[in-house]
Amino acid sequence: MKTDDLIEALSLDLEPAAPVRPRLAAAAAAGGLVALILVALWLGFRPDLGHGPMPRMFWMKALYTSLLGIAGFACVDRLARPVGSPRRGLVLAAAVFGFLALAGLWQFTQAAPADRMPMLMGASWRVCPRNILALSIPILAIILWLVRSLAPTRLALAGAAAGLLAGGLGATIYGLHCPEHTMAFVAVWYSLGVAATAALGAALGPWALRWR
Amino acid sequence: MAADLEDRLKALMLRGQAGDAAAWRELLSLLGGRLRIFFGRRMEAGSPDVEDLVQETLLAVHRRRMTYDPTQPFTAWAHAVARYKLIDHWRRNRIRKHVPLDDVSDWLAEPADDGPAVRADLERLLSVLPEKQRKLVRDVKIEGLSLAEAGRAMGVSEGAAKVSLHRAMKRLTERNGARED
Secondary structure: OOHHHHHHHHHHOOOOOOOHHHHHHHHHHHHHHHHHHHHHHHHOOOOOOOOOOOOHHHHHHHHHHHHHHHHHHHHHHHHOOOOOOOHHHHHHHHHHHHHHHHHHHHHHHHOOHHHHHHHHHOOOOOOHHHHHHHHHHHHHHHHHHHHHOOOOOOHHHHHHHHHHHHHHHHHHHHOOOOOOOOHHHHHHHHHHHHHHHHHHHHHHHHHHOOOO | OHHHHHHHHHHHHHHHHOOOHHHHHHHHHHHHHHHHHHHHHHOOOOOOHHHHHHHHHHHHHHHOHHHOOOOOOHHHHHHHHHHHHHHHHHHHHHHHHOOOHHHHHHHHHOOOOOOHHHHHHHHHHHOOOOHHHHHHHHHHHHOOOOHHHHHHHHOOOHHHHHHHHHHHHHHHHHHHHHHHO
């Protein structure tokens, strides 16, 4: 095909471009719905959910993981384009994690020595990062599938950003199941689950995001 | 000049994103000319791949036009798309052919056989070298392997192969010089 003919064909095919951010939000919402269904069918909701006001720590956890997800969203929004720096999202993620890590450390050191390990390990440290990763994988798959149709040029980094978005959202939904209630626990085990999802995204990025 | 072009292309891009077919046709034509120069400079003269890449990049610009953010310069966006396409093209061809394109053409340019007399001369010349250095000179200077590849074949690092080759060449020059005196 001659280049002039191609240009002619493409300009006849033109429709107004659908902006990136609403599509990314829709993909995240679809992934979140899958994770929600998984909690309902597989893990079950925490027993106090829907019976009166939720404890403060429930909202703390939700705030922490949603902010990580929002930071991931901001990074993906930049990295799904050929030019653009993810700096703002990364700064937000680092600040949010730093804040919770300090709060967790403070809580840990304030506790009586005998209470420290139970506080840090809770009842579910063995399964927490694994469950967050499992809930985040469907979200990650949908985000990667969408980003591939955009134009990322730094594929591992864009994959990691997709993982941060999926992990933050997955961990928020995991909070509907998980009854753990200490900041030390969340700072370590929730963060680990989100980090694992980001690492998986970074590993898959160069393969899953390569477009032609 | 460059700022004028940026403004013009950006205005066309924004109209194209909104669905203006005439602006889009003009933008792609302008871009096609620039891309031809961009790829032409980075590939062998007269390669048919240049036009393929121009078309692939125009197609990518078309399909992925929503990823252009008006707060960014348009030329930077288009350049990044073209650069991605070029790197992807190199990567794909290397995987398929297992060797960089440049090396193949170097080999093809080499005469297939220099004749038995020349080969005997070469063997005599190389015979002053120890076995390992002789193999290295043959691999790198005659077969056209890279230092890393030749080193790997001998089980030494690229750096060690480089040092060893340097010594061998120095020795050959010394011997050759001595005979000519």
